[in-house]
Amino acid sequence: xxxxxxxxxxxxxxxxxxxxxxxxxxxxxxxxxxxxxxxxxxxxxxxxxxxxxxxxxxxxxxxxxxxxxxxxxxxxxxxxxxxxxxxxxxxxxxxxxxxxxxxxxxxxxxxxxxxxxxxxxxxxxx
Numbered sequence: 001x002x003x004x005x006x007x008x009x010x011x012x013x014x015x016x017x018x019x020x021x022x023x024x025x026x027x028x029x030x031x032x033x034x035x036x037x038x039x040x041x042x043x044x045x046x047x048x049x050x051x052x053x054x055x056x057x058x059x060x061x062x063x064x065x066x067x068x069x070x071x072x073x074x075x076x077x078x079x080x081x082x083x084x085x086x087x088x089x090x091x092x093x094x095x096x097x098x099x100x101x102x103x104x105x106x107x108x109x110x111x112x113x114x115x116x117x118x119x120x121x122x123x124x125x126x
């Protein structure tokens with residue numbers, strides 16, 4: 001059984017997918033980019049603020065499911081330039097307190113809307 005998670009506090013999907021899907025005790029959160037959900041505009045003034053917006057979007061989806069970053073067990077970071085890894089990693093780390101999730105970070109040639117960072121997570125429910 002699956003449950004679709006949807007919130008107006010994160011950007012609406014820009015394609016045929018859900019913001020998140022809960023399946024059993026797992027929540028699969030789709031990749032988030034730096035779209036400000038209030039304005040619908042990209043927030044890409046610099047890589048740090050772009051990453052903060054991505055993390056705020058992830059947080060909003062997690063909260064809608066009754067979860068926090070403490071529930072995250074796996075994350076994937078997609079970067080358009082591995083040269084921004086240190087800045088993205090610094091911001092990303094501010095959203096976790098301990099017992100960090102497993103993670104991979106990969107460089108890709110292009111991301112949706114030509115953003116610089118996209119992050120998806122898997123969280124445990126309960």
